[in-house]
Amino acid sequence: MQSLTSVQALRQARKNWRNADQKVGFVPTMGNLHNGHLQLVRAAKEHCDVVVVSIFVNPMQFGKNEDLDAYPRTLDEDKAKLEALGVEALFLPTVSEMYPRGLAKQTYVEVPGLSHILCGTSRPGHFRGVATIVCKLFNMVSPDMAFFGEKDFQQLQIIRLMAQDLSMPITIKGVPIEREESGLAMSSRNGYLNESQRACAPSLYRLIIALKEDIKGGKRDYAQLIEAYTAQIEQAGFKPDYLAISDAETLTAADENTTDIVILVAAYLGNTRLIDNLSFTR
Numbered sequence: 001m002q003s004l005t006s007v008q009a010l011r012q013a014r015k016n017w018r019n020a021d022q023k024v025g026f027v028p029t030m031g032n033l034h035n036g037h038l039q040l041v042r043a044a045k046e047h048c049d050v051v052v053v054s055i056f057v058n059p060m061q062f063g064k065n066e067d068l069d070a071y072p073r074t075l076d077e078d079k080a081k082l083e084a085l086g087v088e089a090l091f092l093p094t095v096s097e098m099y100p101r102g103l104a105k106q107t108y109v110e111v112p113g114l115s116h117i118l119c120g121t122s123r124p125g126h127f128r129g130v131a132t133i134v135c136k137l138f139n140m141v142s143p144d145m146a147f148f149g150e151k152d153f154q155q156l157q158i159i160r161l162m163a164q165d166l167s168m169p170i171t172i173k174g175v176p177i178e179r180e181e182s183g184l185a186m187s188s189r190n191g192y193l194n195e196s197q198r199a200c201a202p203s204l205y206r207l208i209i210a211l212k213e214d215i216k217g218g219k220r221d222y223a224q225l226i227e228a229y230t231a232q233i234e235q236a237g238f239k240p241d242y243l244a245i246s247d248a249e250t251l252t253a254a255d256e257n258t259t260d261i262v263i264l265v266a267a268y269l270g271n272t273r274l275i276d277n278l279s280f281t282r
Contacts, residue, residue, distance in 0.1 A: 001082060002089045007140050010052075010091055014142050022049035028134060028141035031055040032072040033081050036178035036186035040147040041085050043175045048182055052141050054091040055081055060103055061129030091141070096134060108132045111158045111165070114251060116227060118154050119275065122241050130155055131162050140170060145171045149178070151185050153262060153277040177277075179205070185276045192272040193229055201269055203236045208263045208278045213281060215245070220256050238267035238274075248279050258282070 004010045017024055025048030027040045033245065044051040055078060062068040075092075082090055099106050108128050114120070115127035148156045160172045178186045182202035193201060212231050219225060222245045233240045246253060248260040262279040 001079070001087050001125050003079075004089055004091050005093060007093070010089075010140055013089055014276070017050050018142075019079060020144070023145070024048060024141070024143045025051045026137070026141045026146045027051065027053045028137050028148075029053060029055055030057045030071065030188070031078050032074050032188040033078045034178075034186045034188065034190075036149055036151065038081060038085060039178045040175050041082065041087060042148060043173065043190075044145065044147045045086065045245065047145055047173070049198075050088045051086075051088045052143065052186060053087050054092060054093070054137055054141070056091075056093055056098060056133070056137075058098075058129060058133045060099075060106070060108075060132055061126050063123055066123075072188060091137075098133070098280065106132065109135045109162060114154065114158050114161060117251060118242055118244060119266060120154070122266065127155070127158055131158060134159055135166070136160060138163070138170060143170055145173055147173045147175055150174045150279075151177045151187065151275065151277070153264060153279070154251060157249070185274075187274070189272055189274070193269060197269050197272070200237045201274060204233065204238065204265060204267060204274060205278075207232055207236065208265055208276060211245075211263055212278050212280055215261065222254060227282055233265070234269055235271070238269055241266035241273065 002013060004013060025044030027044055029037050041051060041053060057071050057073065059068055077153065111126045111131055117163040120127050125194060150160060151274060156174050162172050163172055180186060183205040184190065184202045185205065207229055211225060212224060226243050226245060230240050230243050233243065244264045246262050246264060247258050248262040254261050259282050261275055261282055264277045266275045
């Protein structure tokens with residue numbers, strides 16, 4: 001596995017792959033890799049000749065009171081996992097390589113509408129940081145396909161829109177959520193949970209399964225359902241951020257005519273913010 005730290009070295013490698021007519025798959029990450037990330041790599045290996053993984057903890061997508069400095073960094077373990085899967089190249093840029101003029105002067109990319117609802121309301125500027133770094137990475141790697149987890153459902157839809165709006169010749173592939181045996185969606189932030197919180201955390205998924213069954217069973221007063229289930233989330237020990245029943249494509253509020261639905265939830269367990277979702281056809 002090549003470890004590349006500069007855009008120049010990455011582009012030279014990309015030129016070699018292109019000359020060999022190899023299809024390139026890309027998996028952008030912030031490291032601290034768990035099996036959810038590795039499923040993205042496996043999907044990329046299945047569809048592409050060459051797989052590039054990036055590890056970059058992106059300061060632009062962290063808010064003032066968020067965990068940039070505390071974000072777990074496990075590079076040696078990450079490298080071993082990627083080598084075991086046969087990844088061809090690991091891109092490890094520094095902050096100065098990605099933002100040579102500094103964050104304050106950096107040109108940014110923003111997807112209007114979708115970036116300012118749900119998680120965008122709670123984390124202002126977050127999706128601007130995500131769209132900007134993903135756009136930069138796409139320009140650097142020039143992949144044929146890019147792979148993202150469906151756990152970050154809103155992020156996935158934003159990246160799809162960005163690629164479409166900016167005429168990027170890249171296929172964006174969503175990969176289903178990888179869950180622990182308990183049902184808890186895998187996330188690097190699960191490592192912040194203590195023992196009692198880890199026992200509580202899977203109830204978030206169980207509650208959105210129950211909400212899905214209520215909707216499939218014919219309940220259509222979505223405002224009432226959101227109110228009732230938000231109360232249940234709170235009773236289970238969480239501090240709810242939002243619960244939404246949305247159109248799976250636009251993420252606007254679902255109505256009685258919506259058939260492709262996604263339930264999206266964000267809630268705090270202690271100081272740890274957990275997100276999850278469940279999509280289905282009514």
